[in-house]
Amino acid sequence: MIRPFANDQVKAAFEAFPPDGYEMGMILRDLIFSVAWDTPEVGQIEETLKWGQPSYLTPETKSGSTLRIGMAKNGGAALFAHCATDIISTYASTFPGTDQIEGNRAVIFATPDDIVPLRLRLLIYHALTYHLKRP
Numbered sequence: 001m002i003r004p005f006a007n008d009q010v011k012a013a014f015e016a017f018p019p020d021g022y023e024m025g026m027i028l029r030d031l032i033f034s035v036a037w038d039t040p041e042v043g044q045i046e047e048t049l050k051w052g053q054p055s056y057l058t059p060e061t062k063s064g065s066t067l068r069i070g071m072a073k074n075g076g077a078a079l080f081a082h083c084a085t086d087i088i089s090t091y092a093s094t095f096p097g098t099d100q101i102e103g104n105r106a107v108i109f110a111t112p113d114d115i116v117p118l119r120l121r122l123l124i125y126h127a128l129t130y131h132l133k134r135p
Contacts (some may be wrong), residue, residue: 002026003033006047010054017071020111024077025054025069027115032056032067035124041130051078056128064128076110078102079120081127090122 005011017025029047036045036058043060050068065087066131068080081087083105094103096121100108107123109115 001034003030009049011052013049013052017077021071021077024109024112024115027112027117028069028077028079028109028120029054031115031117032121032124032128034099036128039128041132045128050104058128063085063130063132065130067082067102067127071126072102072106072108074108076100076108076114078106078108079123080106085127085130087123087127087130094122095119 002062005014014022014025014029036042036056041061042058042063044058045094046049046057046059048057049053050066052114053068053070055066055068057066065082065085070078070080072078086104087104088101088104091107092099098116100110107120
């Protein structure tokens with residue numbers, strides 16, 4: 001499902017991506033909204049720009065940590081999480097050797113086929129519920 005952009009600046013940020021990056025960014029964007037929709041405790045997602053990148057926050061519930069979508073330094077797209085969290089490291093240890101990981105801050109995708117929704121939904125869920133009390 002194609003969701004309208006929250007504002008023209010976010011739309012322009014996506015449109016500034018190279019064609020492959022745009023496609024990957026839109027896949028990641030859709031996954032974020034899909035996981036949020038399936039997780040009522042997250043509440044409404046805010047789509048905005050942080051550091052010039054499309055960013056996704058949970059201002060209503062404050063349940064999550066910010067996710068950002070951007071271009072990787074060496075090409076491809078990236079899904080960024082706050083580097084002071086364990087979001088990326090937990091994902092990397094859950095699925096060792098399956099994705100290109102950049103430190104504790106990003107998962108890098110060289111092609112759209114590198115984006116595996118079933119795995120990434122877990123990472124996104126972890127980010128969007130990061131501040132909720134866990135049993």
